[in-house]
Amino acid sequence: xxxxxxxxxxxxxxxxxxxxxxxxxxxxxxxxxxxxxxxxxxxxxxxxxxxxxxxxxxxxxxxxxxxxxxxxxxxxxxxxxxxxxxxxxxxxxxxxxxxxxxxxxxxxxxxxxxxxxxxxxxxxxxxxxxxxxxxxxxxxxxxxxxxxxxxxxxxxxxxxxxxxxxxxxxxxxxxxxxxxxxxxxxxxxxxxxxxxxxxxxxxxxxxxxxxxxxxxxxxxxxxxxxxxxxxxxxxxxxxxxxxxxxxxxxxxxxxxxxxxxxxxxxxxxxxxxxxxxxxxxxxxxxxxxxxxxxxxxxxxxxxxxxxxxxxxxxxxxxxxxxxxxxxxxxxxxxxxxxxxxxxxxxxxxxxxxxxxxxxxxxxxxxxxxxxxxxxxxxxxxxxxxxxxxxxxxxxxxxxxxxxxxxxxxxxxxxxxxxxxxxxxxxxxxxxxxxxxxxxxxxxxxxxxxxxxxxxxxxxxxxxxxxxxxxxxxxxxxxxxxxxxxxxxxxxxxxxxxxxxxxx
Numbered sequence: 001x002x003x004x005x006x007x008x009x010x011x012x013x014x015x016x017x018x019x020x021x022x023x024x025x026x027x028x029x030x031x032x033x034x035x036x037x038x039x040x041x042x043x044x045x046x047x048x049x050x051x052x053x054x055x056x057x058x059x060x061x062x063x064x065x066x067x068x069x070x071x072x073x074x075x076x077x078x079x080x081x082x083x084x085x086x087x088x089x090x091x092x093x094x095x096x097x098x099x100x101x102x103x104x105x106x107x108x109x110x111x112x113x114x115x116x117x118x119x120x121x122x123x124x125x126x127x128x129x130x131x132x133x134x135x136x137x138x139x140x141x142x143x144x145x146x147x148x149x150x151x152x153x154x155x156x157x158x159x160x161x162x163x164x165x166x167x168x169x170x171x172x173x174x175x176x177x178x179x180x181x182x183x184x185x186x187x188x189x190x191x192x193x194x195x196x197x198x199x200x201x202x203x204x205x206x207x208x209x210x211x212x213x214x215x216x217x218x219x220x221x222x223x224x225x226x227x228x229x230x231x232x233x234x235x236x237x238x239x240x241x242x243x244x245x246x247x248x249x250x251x252x253x254x255x256x257x258x259x260x261x262x263x264x265x266x267x268x269x270x271x272x273x274x275x276x277x278x279x280x281x282x283x284x285x286x287x288x289x290x291x292x293x294x295x296x297x298x299x300x301x302x303x304x305x306x307x308x309x310x311x312x313x314x315x316x317x318x319x320x321x322x323x324x325x326x327x328x329x330x331x332x333x334x335x336x337x338x339x340x341x342x343x344x345x346x347x348x349x350x351x352x353x354x355x356x357x358x359x360x361x362x363x364x365x366x367x368x369x370x371x372x373x374x375x376x377x378x379x380x381x382x383x384x385x386x387x388x389x390x391x392x393x394x395x396x397x398x399x400x401x402x403x404x405x406x407x408x409x410x411x412x413x414x415x416x417x418x419x420x421x422x423x424x425x426x427x428x429x430x431x432x433x434x435x436x437x438x439x440x441x442x443x444x445x446x447x448x449x450x451x452x453x454x455x456x457x458x459x460x461x462x463x464x465x466x467x468x469x470x471x472x473x474x475x476x477x478x479x480x481x482x483x484x485x486x487x488x489x490x491x492x493x494x495x496x497x498x499x500x501x502x503x
Contacts, residue, residue, distance in 0.1 A: 002104055003107060004036065004099075004107065005028060005036045006039075006106055006108050007040075008109075008113030009043045009052075009060060009061075009112065010025065010112035012112070019365075019369045020369055021362070022362055024111035024136035029068045031141075034134070034142070036070065036107065038070050041073070042075055042077045042091065043077070046080070075095045077095065082117075085116050107131060107132040108134070110134065110135045178230070179196065183359065183367075185359050186356040188351050192219075193222075200222070200227045201226070201228070202346070205298065205343050205346070206345070206346045206348065207283075207320050207321070207326075208320070208321040209322065211323050215403055216350060217281065217321070219350065220236075220277075224276075229277050234277050235278045237250065237280055239286050247286065247287060247290045249262075251268050251269050251293075253268030254307055258305075259307070262307070268305060270303045270314050270316050271312065277318075280321070282321070282323070282324075283343070284326055284335060289498065291335065291336045294339060297314065298318065301315065326344075333464045333469065334465075353399040353402045357395075364394055367403075368386065368414075383420060384414045384417060387421050387424065390424045394427060409430075413426045413428070416428065456494075459491055462481050463477065474488040474489065
């Protein structure tokens with residue numbers, strides 16, 4: 001048996017192909033799970049749009065053949081109107097009679113063309129031909145359509161009333177609504193966006209885990225935009241980018257004269273975000289002293305600026321993110337256990353790009369289109385497209401830098417390419433060697449290496465863990481790491497460890 005795809009060529013398919021993106025028809029033909037060995041496409045040469053002139057239709061079919069690597073047979077079905085049900089039915093029936101054989105297993109694509117075309121495929125597929133029906137949606141990618149018994153009384157009238165715009169959007173590969181900036185096809189991302197949408201409506205803290213470049217901020221923005229606080233400005237702070245001695249002032253504010261250089265009162269991030277959402281990126285970089293004050297804000301809803309004698313009430317929804325393993329940091333004593341559990345009411349784990357290869361094609365197309373649009377106004381710039389070799393090189397890479405690395409690679413490729421087509425040699429992939437051992441004993445010599453700082457980091461790490469485990473009892477802490485009580489006191493002074501770090 002040979003699996004063959006039958007489909008109309010829709011306006012959305014041609015528009016997306018011109019932009020270098022994958023529409024519903026192409027996505028279906030490229031889906032390896034369907035094991036399609038060929039395609040029979042129906043096209044209306046009488047359509048009044050420039051999308052359907054002979055040159056545009058031929059160009060699209062050529063593009064599809066190159067992408068899919070299978071035979072593509074085109075049949076013209078002239079229509080007086082794209083919604084002319086009788087002509088559509090007659091055309092489909094004629095094409096099926098001419099092309100179907102006993103060895104053919106037909107698959108009908110419901111997502112391309114007009115609603116009337118969709119309705120005819122359903123009639124044919126659940127009538128005399130018993131075909132597999134597929135649907136391509138932004139939520140689920142390419143899936144087999146399940147048609148209920150009462151389809152003729154419920155589905156078809158709705159399909160015929162549906163707008164062309166709704167069907168044109170199918171296959172665009174982009175989430176809708178508040179999460180519209182997230183591009184995906186995979187089931188994993190679909191489930192993750194669904195969870196994010198559910199928790200967005202609640203006021204609980206959210207903790208987002210994910211490697212650098214996976215799009216943690218996009219999820220934070222989506223949850224804010226889907227929340228009751230959407231009318232307010234989302235506030236963002238990268239904890240890893242704040243100087244250690246300014247963390248508390250940045251987050252909680254300070255009073256004039258609180259420290260050298262504090263010549264006026266300063267409103268911190270929590271007060272600035274009052275009534276809204278505060279996204280704390282790289283939460284694992286916060287020092288322990290700031291972690292204890294953050295816990296107070298989450299538990300009591302109040303902040304105390306540096307130098308202030310009183311606290312101030314704030315109403316802030318906190319979304320935090322990190323690429324670190326906070327559970328391991330808790331075990332190591334570098335992240336407060338009580339703060340961890342207070343933040344992790346709702347947890348979202350964003351998979352790395354290498355773990356969701358199903359998203360890669362549509363992400364490549366979307367990012368390249370964005371790059372083309374941004375550069376369109378520059379003198380001499382020509383819209384770029386990917387050759388098959390370049391696309392193969394991109395899809396075979398593991399992308400340790402995730403979406404950020406992919407975007408930068410595409411930008412770099414558009415710079416190196418000299419024509420309108422990006423060739424494989426234009427795609428320069430970066431390789432970052434992985435450190436061996438634990439990363440401390442394998443540092444390169446020179447290049448700013450400071451052994452004393454490394455030793456201090458090790459001493460600080462183990463002493464803080466011991467103090468946390470013994471609740472600040474110096475004698476017991478010293479015994480755990482093999483030093484005396486006086487050494488504990490000396491190390492605390494030398495390394496800047498205070499009593500708050502032992503809480």
